[in-house]
Ligand SMILES: [Zn+2]
Ligand SMILES: [Zn+2]
């Protein structure tokens with residue numbers, strides 16, 4: 057079952073719903089979910105007067121989120137549902153560039169104080185863009201009896217990889233609903249499990265190409281700088297001496313040496329794949345990948361690669377321990 061990054065969006069008004077009860081339920085939820093899979097990570101979006109805030113990255117340390125919520129519970133302001141969802145999806149896109157193989161989940165806890173939904177088209181537009189990614193959307197409505205927005209919410213859920221709309225009226229029911237939400241998501245239909253080179257629609261393909269970062273040329277190659285794939289100065293694949301580097305971790309490669317890696321690990325578009333060292337989403341020119349795979353470039357077969365598979369979860373946990381995450385705030389234009 058895939059490791060999950062889950063973002064809880066608190067669409068509740070403190071004048072309307074007890075923040076203490078919500079925070080307690082969430083703390084139990086995080087604890088339960090982490091006990092089922094310690095590789096799952098967490099985040100929370102909520103609103104202050106200045107706008108939406110969330111932790112700058114997903115974290116394994118859910119207690120940090122509980123602390124941040126407790127620190128801010130008296131300052132929580134009335135949220136904007138569409139705005140919060142927009143922020144949540146934009147954040148997930150940023151994280152998607154950094155991590156591989158995760159399922160992303162947005163869990164909205166909404167109370168009856170929310171104004172009617174009017175800008176769902178903005179949310180659906182983004183949901184459609186990420187529809188080739190495993191993004192799930194669930195809603196728990198707390199004490200919402202008469203809901204004119206039900207159809208709009210169901211449409212949003214259907215535009216995502218799936219999810220459900222649950223209704224609860226008591227905090228005991230909220231706890232029960234969260235217990236159910238602590239279960240893993242499975243994708244029933246979808247391209248995601250088909251692995252590299254599945255057939256993707258043109259517009260979605262363009263979206264991922266734009267999302268991926270280009271490798272950067274290494275301007276000054278120092279004496280001991282070697283390609284991380286072949287460990288030589290001259291590529292056995294295409295004979296180049298030029299090195300490119302991952303924009304995130306600066307690891308050097310020959311671009312043509314990376315093609316074999318791209319072939320095994322692309323995200324469904326042959327030239328869009330992840331850095332073998334830090335998992336950042338990168339791309340190579342499409343023609344380069346095609347030429348090498350079509351055998352126009354010689355001696356592609358049979359060169360030795362020095363790449364080793366890296367355990368992403370271990371890497372993420374190591375990184376998470378070393379840093380102090382803080383809340384970040386986003387401006388909303390609507
Ligand atoms: Zn590009
Ligand atoms: Zn090389």
Ligand SMILES: [Zn+2]
Pocket residue numbers: 302303304305306307331332333334335336
């Ligand atoms: Zn990298």
